[in-house]
Amino acid sequence: MTELPPDLARLRAILRYLDEQLAGNETVGIYLLLQRDAARIALAAAERRAAPQRPSRPRRAAPAPAPAPAPANGSASSAPQRTGYVIEPKKHPKHPAPALYHLADCTMPQRETSRITPDQIRLGLRDPLGILAACEFCGPGKKLDTGD
Known part of the structure; x- marks a missing residue:
């Protein structure tokens, strides 16, 4: 939707x-x-x-966060890893293309996504109407054991 x-x-x-x-x-x-x-x-x-807007007061700048400790294996990580899966809904309920599930860090969704669990994905994939499909770009189906 x-x-x-x-x-x-x-x-x-x-x-x-x-x-x-x-x-x-x-x-x-x-x-x-x-x-x-x-x-x-x-x-x-x-x-x-x-909601009626209240005039906002100027806020003080938050103190800068302390730098994170470097990983023990020596590799530097610049951003936290997003893990798991997200679902991109259909364009509208009667659209012929199914909803797509992606890896959480996939950049291909064109609509707002929501978090989804692997069990929810498996349930959606079992539906005979084909309401759910995997993203072809990030290939989340390669990492998900569908149990079939």
């Missing part, structure tokens, strides 16, 4: 509908959970936009 409406009433209605569907439909439950999470994120963003 990348094209969510910006207004609070429709976002709340979508969230209520997704919660009802989750309660009654176990087959695509994992997909609906992910869609519900996306709707909650959009609702929170819309509520932040709708």
